[in-house]
Amino acid sequence: MQEQGGRKLSQDVRVLELCADLITVGGSTCATVLESAASYLAWDLLDQAAMQADVVLDISWEKLHTGPWKDVNVAWRNAYSLAAILTVRSQKLNPDSAARAMRVLDLAVMMGGPLFRPEIDALINQVQALAAEPSRSVNNKHVTKESGLRFEGRFAEDWTKNPSGEAQEGTPVGPSSAEYTKASSEQEATFPEDGLFDTKRVNRVREQGGPSGVALPDVTDAEDERERTDHDRQRKRAKVSSRKIPLPPNSNPCSESIPRRHVPSLEAFLCEHMLAERPVIVTGVVTQWPAFRRWGDLAYLKRVAGLRTVPVEVGETYVAEKWRQELMTMGRFIEMHMEGGERPEERGYLAQHPLFEQIPELRKDIVTPDYCSLGGGEMQSVNAWFGPPGTVTPLHYDPHHNLLAQVVGRKYIRLYAPSASECVYPHTQGMLTNTSRVNLDQVDKGEFPLFATAHFTECVLEAGEVLYIPPRWWHYVTSLSKSFSVSFWWSEGQD
Numbered sequence: 337m338q339e340q341g342g343r344k345l346s347q348d349v350r351v352l353e354l355c356a357d358l359i360t361v362g363g364s365t366c367a368t369v370l371e372s373a374a375s376y377l378a379w380d381l382l383d384q385a386a387m388q389a390d391v392v393l394d395i396s397w398e399k400l401h402t403g404p405w406k407d408v409n410v411a412w413r414n415a416y417s418l419a420a421i422l423t424v425r426s427q428k429l430n431p432d433s434a435a436r437a438m439r440v441l442d443l444a445v446m447m448g449g450p451l452f453r454p455e456i457d458a459l460i461n462q463v464q465a466l467a468a469e470p471s472r473s474v475n476n477k478h479v480t481k482e483s484g485l486r487f488e489g490r491f492a493e494d495w496t497k498n499p500s501g502e503a504q505e506g507t508p509v510g511p512s513s514a515e516y517t518k519a520s521s522e523q524e525a526t527f528p529e530d531g532l533f534d535t536k537r538v539n540r541v542r543e544q545g546g547p548s549g550v551a552l553p554d555v556t557d558a559e560d561e562r563e564r565t566d567h568d569r570q571r572k573r574a575k576v577s578s579r580k581i582p583l584p585p586n587s588n589p590c591s592e593s594i595p596r597r598h599v600p601s602l603e604a605f606l607c608e609h610m611l612a613e614r615p616v617i618v619t620g621v622v623t624q625w626p627a628f629r630r631w632g633d634l635a636y637l638k639r640v641a642g643l644r645t646v647p648v649e650v651g652e653t654y655v656a657e658k659w660r661q662e663l664m665t666m667g668r669f670i671e672m673h674m675e676g677g678e679r680p681e682e683r684g685y686l687a688q689h690p691l692f693e694q695i696p697e698l699r700k701d702i703v704t705p706d707y708c709s710l711g712g713g714e715m716q717s718v719n720a721w722f723g724p725p726g727t728v729t730p731l732h733y734d735p736h737h738n739l740l741a742q743v744v745g746r747k748y749i750r751l752y753a754p755s756a757s758e759c760v761y762p763h764t765q766g767m768l769t770n771t772s773r774v775n776l777d778q779v780d781k782g783e784f785p786l787f788a789t790a791h792f793t794e795c796v797l798e799a800g801e802v803l804y805i806p807p808r809w810w811h812y813v814t815s816l817s818k819s820f821s822v823s824f825w826w827s828e829g830q831d
């Protein structure tokens with residue numbers, strides 16, 4: 337199996353294509369080393385294969401961290417992916433190495449290109465299965481060739497660090513990685529057409545269970561009624577507990593300024609909200625998702641995703657000076673940031689991350705709302721927002737329609753219409769032109785005199801509710817409890 341995998345790669349036409357691409361972008365050394373790594377693997381010379389793959393990981397990692405992310409040539413991202421595959425394939429199995437292999441593969445999912453994604457997904461499934469069977473690994477230290485994976489030796493020894501020697505567990509990721517977080521959402525569309533941040537990948541999600549294909553499960557009237565009553569009770573409770581988290585001055589968490597509608601028809605949603613550009617809170621949709629029952633249980637999330645490496649924003653907000661991103665496993669994120677108390681400067685937020693592209697098992701827990709198919713456009717991205725109480729997303733806008741689904745916990749959300757743009761003082765240059773310069777928690781009235789005159793609407797979004805935010809509406813979001821939300825961004829078709 338190992339040899340077959342290696343031989344397959346060394347003869348794979350994609351490897352030849354990639355090498356040709358690398359040569360055109362000045363990566364002929366990398367191309368040569370990659371080819372020889374694949375050949376070593378085919379000959380079962382694992383140490384040599386691992387060493388060569390390591391060289392490519394180093395070189396391509398550096399390329400991925402040079403210049404703006406959108407300018408990184410996809411050949412370097414594909415090279416990174418292939419080197420990750422060769423690395424994992426050239427290791428022997430021991431009980432500790434599954435986590436490290438998963439980290440290598442997750443980095444390839446996040447930073448790599450699309451060319452070898454099926455192989456990476458297949459390896460992730462194998463590693464996940466191995467990790468879920470500790471007794472098999474322990475009793476059978478050297479899993480035979482049939483397992484398809486043999487990690488040990490070098491892998492076990494020096495792979496406490498990431499392939500490149502950078503971005504170890506809990507260490508900051510490089511500057512270009514920061515670009516795939518907030519920045520200007522408009523720039524998002526300019527990411528290379530592959531990898532985790534690609535809009536095309538999101539389309540694939542749509543095909544799997546997208547808006548046009550998935551009907552909401554039927555809800556009987558009695559269930560409907562019970563759900564509404566539970567919901568009202570929950571909202572009352574929330575009004576009490578939300579007092580613990582400081583809200584911006586002049587906030588009214590009890591405000592009913594954004595209407596709530598129970599499963600509006602597609603026509604009503606389109607005419608009265610999308611076309612009219614009127615925000616609405618939709619109830620009765622998220623409550624049908626498996627995620628609504630499952631994700632409140634941190635043990636479940638640890639079981640399904642604990643081993644997976646994710647980018648975590650650390651700091652008060654993404655505009656704070658000391659804000660940074662760290663790569664860590666979901667398990668560590670839950671233990672450190674969801675289960676442990678922390679100072680605001682060290683607050684962790686798994687924010688705006690396409691987690692469901694990375695972990696299909698979690699994707700099965702959610703259903704793309706049918707409303708996202710309205711307007712004839714395309715799904716742009718489905719992102720996870722998972723964090724402790726007190727996370728703050730500063731006032732900003734995105735260019736797409738957005739359904740922000742609250743699965744666990746509650747959030748205070750404040751909205752300003754695009755007509756208020758002048759009063760919210762957007763940054764005028766750089767990556768943050770979609771973000772207000774005003775700190776809502778402490779408004780500098782001298783610097784931003786018009787801010788107080790801007791009209792806003794607000795709500796506390798409860799678990800089980802979805803807020804529709806029209807394109808270019810400014811939104812400020814703070815979590816009032818442990819919270820897990822999912823945002824669905826979709827565009828409109830061209831006329």
Ligand SMILES: O=C(O)CCC(=O)C(=O)O
Pocket residue numbers: 721727728729734738740747811813814821823
């Ligand atoms: O939930 C949050 O913290 C922010 C969500 C957001 O900005 C979005 O969905 O566009």
